[in-house]
Amino acid sequence: MKTLIAMIVALGVFTNTFAEKRSDETTVKSPVSIRKVDDNKVQLLFGMVPNGSVLVKIYDESSKLVQKDRIYKNEAFAKYYDFSLLKGGKYNIEVLESNQIIEKFELDVRSNVAVPVIYSKVETVGDNKYKLLVNSLLPADLSILVYENGNLVHEESVNNVNGFQKLYSFVKFNPNANIEFVVQTQNGFNKMMAVK
Template identity: 25%
Template sequence: MKFLTAMAAMLIAGTTTFASANFSKVDPQNTFNVVQNNKDKFKLVYFKPDQGEVKINIYNYSGEKVYEQSVINSDGFSQPFNFESLPVGEYKFEVINPDGSKTSKIVKHGMANETLKANILNVNDGKRFRLAVLKYATSPVSVVITDDNDKVVFEETIKSSEGFRKIYDLTDSESSSFNFQITSGEYSVTVPAE
């Protein structure tokens, strides 16, 4: 019985500490974030629990309002946006909170620095890797894997307009570390994998 009581007390103390640590790091001015899902699609995630009307305005690089909407917030929300019909450039998301305060974030729609991203995850013993590629161009993706002596151990071209995930099994290679060179059109990324 003492053991269960002690475990319950530790669980409550750990939960309180965890919750306090999370809440102390939240910036009260930071009420939302904008995530780019692919070339043309964004998602606004509003995480302030205040109830009331939240106004969303989107402005182009010239400061012209290209979109406005009001959302009744009860405990946070997410709202998708499709920029497909808008020209390439920077856009400002402005959110007016129920208390009247404003916050804003700049996003880049279809611009070069958002063109090619890659991530490597070691799947098991260092010889199997999951490559995740996110791209916004229509050109195919070239994947070249080299070992620690810069010898090509695998290469292929993948046709994908928005990206892909694939597992590469390199157990036949004697090397213990690899580099993934990912190229699409004029953009190139090298990701080390060990």
């Protein structure tokens, strides 16, 4: 009887030792993942044998189903999804197996508008004389506007230039007026420079 009780206690200690959750274990990487491989492309990596079919659902920003793809494979697989023909926006991708979501991914395919890199500077050279300097990395069509106390007094356009330098001389400016030069391009650059 004593031997039986000792064996039950030993079995209880043994079971408790192996049932203890260890906090030092490393997390296991999911065999299913979605990753962005290009601005408008994602790759689904399914690194295990699926239990039946795999369903991929793609939703737009308003949670409207855009595409549904059912994949029948009996081995691990990878599949690419191209978003280049869809309109810009955010898309949510869900991967389901046995009606359970096993992976989610959000993709932003809004077009990044490149802001032109333009350096512009204005200096006071003398009485009502101003030197404007504009340098651009790429050729640009410039619009130059000059304001006196908020009123437009001069406007000109310069087409397809990388650099531009000009001396402006105004006769009728009030010496105490607020003078502002504005340099603009059609592709989004807009800079206002105030001189006194």
